Amino acid sequence: MAISRREVLMRVGTVGGAGAALAAMQMLGLSMPSAASAADFALPKASGNGRSVVILGAGIAGLVSAYELQQAGYQVTVLEARDRVGGRAWTIRGNDPLIQIDRPAQRANFSEGLYFNAGPARIPSWHHAILGYARRFNVPMETFVNSHMATGWDFGGKVRPGRQMVNDMQGRIAELLAKAIDQNALNAAMPKEELGQFRQFLRFYGGLNEKGVLVAQPSSGYSEWPGGYTQAGKALDPLTIREMLPNRGAAFPQIFQAIIDMQPTMLQPVGGMDRISYGIYEQVKPSVRLNTPVNAIRRVGDRVRIEHAGGVTEADFAIVTLPANILERVPNDFSPAKKAALKKVNILRSAKVAFESPRFWEADGVYGGLAWTDKLNENVLYPSSGHHSARGVIVGAYVAGWTHDNTPDAFVKLPIADQIRVSRESIEALHPGKSQLLESPLAVNWGQVPYSEGVGALWGGGLGDEGPRGSEYTELLKPEGPIVFAGEHLSYLGLWQEGSALSAQHALKLVQSMASERAGKAAAA
The missing domain is CATH 3.50.50.60 (FAD/NAD(P)-binding domain)
Incomplete structure (x- = not known):
């Protein structure tokens, strides 16, 4: 029986929540792209004729x-x-104050040259209008590393490399399809000659042996890394699907990069989003x-x-x-x-927590990218610039309902001190022994930022809904x-x-x- 795109989205949303449904929408081609001509927008010259706006x-x-x-x-x-422009495109630097409704006042304490993008963190390469204005006014741009397979994924109390979670999931899916072909379960779905070709593709795509079984692959990382002379290295043993999907929150990161808005290359203005x-x-x-x-x-x-x-x-x-x-x-x-x-x-009330720190994550091979967790902080964002400098700003929480729809509400109900604690503990789980290096914490709760009281509107089915409004x-x-x-x-x-x-x-x-x-x-x- 044929399944409609709407039915697919409903099933994905039931399993993975709004975030997974968003990714599925993008992969099914339901996104509405902006025209490249938006970068060249202009009203007719002198058409205003002195009228006032x-x-x-x-x-x-x-x-x-x-x-x-x-x-x-x-x-x-x-x-x-406000006393500044930019609205929610807000970059906090140096000794900037942070005043929030019904929250204690905070003040940044970042070293010179460091900053925290409290609002938007990245710009997709197909967002032609905003990039057009950056180009027009000579705002230099640099790469924002949105996906980095060296970052950790902390789900079900176990931290594993993102590369292992992604590549082993790919392997397990390939393994299941190969098994279905070998058991003639797909004979009615594909001509025999195509099945043979597809079976060959699955072996190379998923890292399967000749029997269609997933085996340890270097793409998933090593338990013993290869080195000089006789140090051959040992690839990590493949994970089971249960280990990769211990809860619903772990599903969304698997398809995050498939979202059209999250695909590389992503960009950021040099020196801050504002x-x-x-x-x-x-x-x-x-x-x-x-x-x-x-x-x-x-x-x-x-x-x-x-x-x-x-x-x-x-x-x-x-x-x-x-x-x-x-x-x-x-x-x-x-x-x-x-x-x-x-x-x-309906307004989304997101939150972020940032710390200044020595760049300990680079010793673990992390240069930008996102770590994922089923804790309330949801994301850890590593800086995409300033590599090998002494210090950086690490975002210890980026809470927007990525892994569970009610995470933003649960996180922002916490006192600021507890939001900072949760974020610090999450970084400790990802980088044992390093949370003691985190300094100058700053927590932004957008639902309590004056003149914003949220980060944006949620229409219809919530985050990313592109159906009729x-x-x-x-x-x-x-x-x-x-x-x-x-x-x-x-x-x-x-x-x-x-x-x-x-x-x-x-x-x-x-x-x-x-x-x-x-x-x-x-x-x-």
Whole structure:
């Protein structure tokens, strides 16, 4: 019986949760890629004709909007509540303060040149819009090592090399298929001559012997590493499927790199993720007002009136890039449908914990990449730059529901001291005896970061859901008279800077259309 793609996703999601379903979606071709032309977006020159636009928020969506409008001849004002730009693309350095709602204040204590990307950690190579702005404003990029087979996977209380977990799983799957062929179980599924060819492929693909049995392979690593003279080395004995999948959390890392957003080569700006934001900011700096939270959003005829700290700004149009959960609480003149839709947006409240340390992981052959665990911290991220320097910043927790849907809620309920403890203990399990070297801990709980209160929107089935968004999403795409909306939550690339940039480009087209319509009416009059 044929099985639909929807049924496949439902079965994968049942076993592996939202994270596994996300990966399956990408492998089944359900991703919506951005067009390369997004890197060359531009409104018609001088099309703004001096009309005014007020932009709420100086994150990626707001900054992109400001730059493109300014290039087209609009008068632009950007209102930002924080004392910095970039929004959730936030890099913490040196002695930066960390203030969170209902949490004790923290302060970074990183050595000069070191930094912690508290928000986005990486950029896929096919995210053409955000990379286009980096290129345009000469923001240097470097490789982000997203997958490194030398990192440890800590599941079911046992730490094993990622290379062993991945390659032995490949071998066991090949072994099962070879057994099915040998027992004539696939005769109805494939012509005889193809079965023979496939059987040969499985042997080389999975590391099988002539009988179709998985044997120890160097690709999975060594218990005794090869060396000089007579030191031949001894490959690790193959793991069983039970050992590789002791719980549901261990399934997702097996397919993580298959996700289109996680495939190499991935990139990061040299010196911190906020470099792109500041590259755009430098182009529009005189138009940006920091420390200016919005108090109300009003319509005055066919114009807008924004009440904010320090006064009032009126304009012909507004582009609102505030997160839905923040915008919902700002007094406004929106329609009942818009207000109701804003209340329905589900927000992911992720968390990260970072330490400064001597680079002990490099002695274990780890140069970048992610370690995985079924502990509450979920991920350990190793720095992808500065190799062989004295010190680095290691991310001891990156909690987003990778291995279990309820992990973020469970982790962020912990006191900051316990979040740091869990992260430290996880690194100790991966690198015994080295946790004592971890210094200057810093814990960011995005659900309690002012003016964000989360890292992004979760639509429909949750993380990575690319199915129909429903009536609330459709409602939020609609302008409110001269007010249009943008942000990662209004894209099919949610939780990514690319989604913010592409959403802004669509919002700009709406503004341009309305401005042209007004110009036409004025000319006719």
